[in-house]
Amino acid sequence: MEKVRMRPSPIPAVTCYNFDAENTDEISFKRGSKVFVKNKNTGDKDYYLIEVDGKEGLAPVSFLQADGGEAPPTVKKDEISGTTKLGGGTFSDVFEVTWKKEKYAFKKYKEQLDFSKALQEAKLINSLDHKNIVKVYGICEKPVALLLELCEGKHLADLWKDDNDTFNPPLRIILIWARQIAEGLWYMHNRDLPICHADIKPQNCMLKEIPCTKHYSTEDSDKCSQCGNQRLSRLSIKLTDFGLSKVWENRASNTVAKKGYNYLLKTF
Incomplete structure (x- = not known):
């Protein structure tokens, strides 16, 4: 060669x-x-x-x-207080906690996960710096957990719960959310060593702010004047859960994806 x-x-x-x-x-x-x-x-x-x-x-x-290189700071369990469960999945549970007088999300892995796997995910997230990707602030070994940016609005799937049948946002708002997701993925896929998230779904698209789901027919400010929550079109979407992420080098798929990104990014 x-x-x-x-x-x-x-x-x-x-x-x-x-x-x-x-x-x-x-x-x-x-x-x-x-x-x-x-x-x-x-x-x-x-x-x-x-x-x-x-x-x-x-x-x-x-x-x-991909290796983020630097790991986030180490956090000890006794430094964290006020654990309130926010949700959970197959591999982890997420809690709202207080660390150094600030609010964070505490992603606690199930017992069978090795610490090295959590460290790998922490390094990967720590290497990413984008407004539409959740930030990592620390890693805990006992229990195995990550200290992450708190997203008070939970995730996109929560907007379509069984008890919220009246929720039907206009297409333009959904496209605004899709654009943010596309921008986060574009950033990941265009690194020197591209990263594939590999688990994109509504549950892994977090809402930074608590959304207003009742009064969205008119929008003239960031906050709803009736409930005080964030207007739908002003929500910040954050990609999270990089446990399955890996290097992506499928050039054919990459070309198709870029066409889709370009369409979304030019829509607004």
Whole structure:
């Protein structure tokens, strides 16, 4: 294979599977190894040139996971108070807590999750800096949990509960929400090492503010004058739950996705 040019700024990554090299230009590694992507343009879209322990070689793109590099600060359980459960899912429960006199979301993983998995997710979120992606402020080892930005309005799925049959927002508001989601995904997919969320759904699209779901026929301010909650068109949508996120290098799908993003981003 023709020699490739080194990247001036290697991209940190972590391996998510064991790999045994079969060719002389490949390199073996174990799951969880910290590596650096030296070059993406190797002549084969399925392989990157990486460095492991000072040695270089080709590795399958699908075996690499983006690494945020820096972990958020460590938080101890006794530093947190006022736990109020907000919701939960298959792998975790979420609580509203107080830490250093500020309100946060405390994502507590189920007991079977290894701390290294939570640390990987924390590093990934910590590497992302976008207005439509939830922020991470700390990580706790006992219990295994993440301290996240609090989204008081819960998630999009909560807007269509069984006891709220009258909720029917106009299409323009739904497009505003879709644009915010698209902008967050666009940011993730256009990094040097693209990240696929892999679990986009209404439950993982958080509402930063408490929404007004009753008086949205007219909107002339950020807050509803009757209930004091945030107008639907002024809500901030935040992507969350990156436990299944991984490197995404499907170029055909990427092209289709970009066309969809461009349509949404040009709508307003």
